[in-house]
Amino acid sequence: MGIFSRMTDIINSNINALLDQAEDPEKMIRLIIQEMEDTLVEVRSSSAKVLADRKAAARRLEQVEAEARSWEEKARLAITRGREDLARAALQEKHAIEEEVEAVQGELKATDEHIEHLNTEVAQLQQKLNDAKAKQKALLMRGKTVESRIKVKRQIHREALDGAFQRFEHFERRMDNLESQLESMDVGRDVPPDLAAEIDALAGDERINDELDRIKSEMSEKPGAS
Known part of the structure; x- marks a missing residue:
């Protein structure tokens, strides 16, 4: 593809459409800007040659016009x-x-017509390049803004999550306190009342048995006991 046809393609291209279709708009805009800058360098280099050729043609015109005047004078x-x-x-x-x-x-x-047309296209390409750089700046600003918002959102969500865990831990502590209060009410009541009475009765039976054995022993020691 020639320099000038490539420049025309760039001028006629819709940068917004290219960016909308790109998976990575920032990368695409960098490539577009690089292509425009490279094309401008090549076009200006070619323009310098065209201008040099024009100067040479202008000098040749002066020479042949002078020769024509000279032959008329002769x-x-x-x-x-x-x-x-x-x-x-x-x-x-x-x-x-x-x-x-x-x-x-x-x-x-x-x-001259070519140079005029070239100047117009170079001006258009320069304007396209300025627009592309402005879009690049806007994309970078949007990227930074989005990153900042994501960071803030993550911080907000983290704080909300921390708050939820704190409330859950507070609820757990309340439940622990209530369960402790409930358990304290049952302290000393683990032994059934009937069992305690039975143990007391056994102790009483033991005393009675001892007393009974003592009396029997005394009676057996008395004379005439059968």
């Missing part, structure tokens, strides 16, 4: 000397030179 001189044959020959040389003058004039006109 024809006039020949006429004054009565040498019409020489005047005719000089005018023939002048006409040949004038054809070259017309050719160089046509070349200069075409070159």
Whole structure:
């Protein structure tokens, strides 16, 4: 693809559409800007050659116009000397030179039109480049803004989660306190009342048995006991 056709493609391209279709708009805008800058460098380099060629053509035009005037002056001189044959020959040389003058004039006109068109396209490309850089700046700003918002959102969610855990821990502590209060009410009540009474009765039976054995022993020791 030639430089100028590539420049025309860039100028006619819709940057917004390219960015909308891109998976990575920031990468795409960097590539677009790089392409525009490279194209501008090449176009300006080519423009310098065109301008140099125009200057050379302009100098050539001055030379051939001067030659045409010179042959006309020679024809006039020949006429004054009565040498019409020489005047005719000089005018023939002048006409040949004038054809070259017309050719160089046509070349200069075409070159001037090309330079004018080139200047217009370069200005358009420069404007496109400025727009692309503005979009790049806007994308970078949007990226930073989104990153900041995401960071803030994450912090908010973290704080909300921490608060939820704190409330849950507070609820757990309340439940622990209530359960402790409930358990404290049952302290000392683990032994059933009936079992305690039975144990007390056993102790009473033991005393009675001891007392009974003592009496029996005393009676057996008395004379005449059977």
